Amino acid sequence: MAIYSYIWHLIINIKHYFQYQALSINHCQVYKMSISYEYNSNHGYIHTKVTNTVTVKEVLSYIDSVLEDNRINKPFYELVDFSETDNFDFGYYQSEQISNKLAQLTKHKKLQGTCFVATKDIAKGMSNIFRVKNENKGIDMQIFNNINDALVYIKNTRE
Numbered sequence: 001m002a003i004y005s006y007i008w009h010l011i012i013n014i015k016h017y018f019q020y021q022a023l024s025i026n027h028c029q030v031y032k033m034s035i036s037y038e039y040n041s042n043h044g045y046i047h048t049k050v051t052n053t054v055t056v057k058e059v060l061s062y063i064d065s066v067l068e069d070n071r072i073n074k075p076f077y078e079l080v081d082f083s084e085t086d087n088f089d090f091g092y093y094q095s096e097q098i099s100n101k102l103a104q105l106t107k108h109k110k111l112q113g114t115c116f117v118a119t120k121d122i123a124k125g126m127s128n129i130f131r132v133k134n135e136n137k138g139i140d141m142q143i144f145n146n147i148n149d150a151l152v153y154i155k156n157t158r159e
Contacts, residue, residue, distance in 0.1 A: 035062040039069065045077040045154050053087040056094050063101045067108060075110035077154045081147060082116060082123035092129055099133045106139055113140030113157070115150035 035058055037048040046066065066072060105111040116127035124143065131141040140157075144150040 034058055037062070037066070039071050039076075041071065041074075043151075043155070044075065044158050045079050045151075046072070048078060048080045049084070050080060050082055051084040051086075053089055054085060056090040056097055059098050060101055063098070063105055067105060072109055075112050077112050077157070078114040079147070079150050079154065080114055080116050082118045082120070082127065085120070085123050087122060088126050092133075095126075095129055095133055098130070099137065102134065102139060103137055106137075111139065113142070115153055116141065116143045117145070117147050117150050118143055119145060 034052045034054050035048065035050050037046050039046050048062070102111065102114075114130070116123070116130070118124040118127045127141075127143045131143065134141055142150070142153060144153065
């Protein structure tokens with residue numbers, strides 16, 4: 001019986017170890033492996049990469065990470081790359097939570113706008129949902145087919 005107890009505790013400790021390792025990754029660079037971002041202070045934008053299937057909880061946590069990122073201390077654009085996104089585990093009505101959180105990002109971190117890079121139909125559809133949801137909130141949202149066009153837009157808008 002003692003051996004089973006020992007094995008059980010070993011399994012629990014291993015589980016906690018890997019959970020801790022996953023949480024100890026610098027959240028400014030990687031969040032849950034499906035959303036990561038890099039801040040480019042010289043050009044005033046965050047390059048956000050979304051892969052696999054993304055959930056509302058992940059997006060909200062990502063926005064919280066940006067809100068807490070002390071490096072971001074001047075107005076910026078967000079370039080969201082959906083080229084490797086497979087699916088969205090939420091829809092139109094749940095996207096309101098994200099819109100409300102983006103309003104906080106605009107107020108507290110001076111988000112000037114978002115450029116979506118959407119190559120797949122599902123990403124184009126969700127990008128359009130975000131654009132429509134935020135039309136009246138003063139957040140500039142544009143949709144592009146490639147990163148280069150989005151970067152040109154950001155550069156021209158910031159000049």
